[in-house]
Amino acid sequence: MAGGYAGKFLRVNLTEGSWGDFTLDDDTLKRFIGGSCLAAKLFLDRYSLDADPLSPENPLMIMTGPMVGSGFPGTSRFSVCARSPQTGIWAESACGGTFGPDLKRTGYDGVVIEGRSQGPVTLTIDDSGVRITDASSLWGRDIYEVTDEIKAHDKSVKVLAIGPAGENLARIAAIGNDKGHFSGRAGLGAVMGSKNLKAVVVRGTSAKAAKADDEGFKLAMKTAMQEIKDSALAEGLHMMGSDANMDLGMVTGDVPVKNWTSGGEFDLASNLSGPTMREKYLTKAHACTNCPIACKRVVKVDDGPYTTEEGPGPEYETCAVFGTMMMNPDLTAVIKANEFCNRYGMDTISCGSAIALAMELYEKGEITKDRLGGLDLSWGNMDAVLKLVRQIAYREGFGDILADGAVHAARRLGGSAMDAVVHVKGLEAPMHDPRGFHGMGLAYMMSNRGACHLQHFVLATEQGMASWPQLFDMKDDYEGTTSEGKAWLVYNSENYGILANSLSICHYVAYAIRPETLRDAFNAITGFGFDFADLLSTGMRDWTLKRGFNNLLGISKKDDILPKRIMTALEEGGAAGSVPDMDLLLREYYALRGLDERGFPKEEVLLKLGLNELKERLYR
């Protein structure tokens, strides 16, 4: 058997209350590796695309990859996958934390959860086996409470849980691992809620996935540790967390302001930045299992209206969406909003984007105070925002309209709302403005879960955090506000970066180490003997498989489009006067990717990548 794998997968049917194991052959593992790529393959092979995403027929897959549990830096990750209730297309959301390695040590590479339980349940997987137990007493409680309650019996277990948002089928609901790590995007918490599955609890100690080459692994591990030690990026992440981007991004035009209508708000950024969080509210840095970078923030707010106990702090995305996007200069309010979203179990990007949309419509008079149940949703009014966050999770009042995300909300609200939403394929864009970085615009258009900064390494390559000329022809430094040469950069950064979610390695670690080191560690674990070309073609297969999945659900060229707001230039800030050249980007990208006029992978591309069954389905 290939190295690095536990060797079996768990299939649980909650309708029947049954479970069993299944295995996959080495050839399948070598071609689809693990994580979200293997999940997409399993979905296409075994499940119907016709089922409503919130129906029992939509499987929820929790998948690790071969590097998970190896001890290599950044490989604590796992991907949660399903068809998205928010977008209707492929959904995957990778998460760090503690859950992945423990799941692997129970002897499973992944879990596929089917059906729907009659009432709330917890799924427990540990060394002694699998159990489905009643979770009625946990239903209705938030993620922090549930995690504490479960850990009160055994603090060594690792917990994946949903909060009220998932229970209430908010299509922006997230799944939390041990309070501080989230599978946030595309509504996977609602899929879990639709199954009446409150929590998945794992504790694995016995199973150990053998490595193909222990000595080779030790060497790669040593090299990686040294590279991380030498990396200014890793140092910056450790000191400032992902919010190190706030100051830098405001200069370059990366940070969206006032629902994507403004830029150049340097004082605002400074108030919300990683250095400010470090100076004022950071109590310690925290790491996912086996990560020397420790980019996670633990914060505490002692004074003011938004005091919080010591707990997980916000990432950059949250600081932007509850900060600059809402014209809120108060970092303590962002920390509070982050805590609320964590507790209720909601994706901060989607939740914040929906609220920022509502703020804009309120300013325009398209939403009245009456409709908001008396809330004054003026820019920067964080008391009102925090009330609305709760209403969204519980689908109360106006919160019900926003609970399915900004696009669903805009459809219900009408007026100018749809023009004010920045999304691709139904998923709100993360907090990186494509007007400042045109390659990111293309990456948003072509990412298989909708607008996304985590299905590729474009953030690293276009913004200059990493340069990998040994992988593909690239420059040390790209100008953000040009579309020239970006299709090539995006195409290759996708082919490499998409592997993060199949190998299951953190983006930040992959940015900090050389591709040679990642390749060597991967080979030492699996024994696959991949060279760079093999890695990149595995990435191509991954991307093409998911594209085909989406094509089968009706996605085509018409959906590869940036929204009107992004195609409207800003007047100030680092991205002033700039919009991506969509035609150029798409024309060049389509040629590189081998997409036809409809936006489908061409037959010869599918055959070359060994996706024969997908070809049959797309071309029947």
Next chain:
Amino acid sequence: MPIKAMTQEWMDAYKAAIQADPEYKSIAKDWEGSVSLVVNPDPAKNVPEPIYLFMDYWHGDVGEFVVCDKEKAESAKFVMTGDYARWKQVAFKELDATKALLQGKLKMRGDLPYVVRNIKTVNKVIDILGKVDTLWPDDNK
């Protein structure tokens, strides 16, 4: 008339250019502390020895700007080290200094969050550096 790079005359010209810049004073109002640039030798490009440059910045003003020895360079609040070719790329704006740092092409000793917080000041002094009429050691002029 171009000035030979990384000489005292060049440092004087750089300092004068910063002082003359209409925006510098306000952009750099919060910056305090000296910066050293260490240029690694590259004999093939006519840089036979390491070069040490010391620059003192203080709340929008500039103080000592000198070519110095290793000891003085290392006394600075921030010490940035890199190969000659990288520094030249930075001066020509072919390589952004922050990106060079993140990619490991330049190394820095000092308070990274402070630099991030004051990134506009960093960008401004590099911008001005590019405007000094310079004769580089490997230029064939």
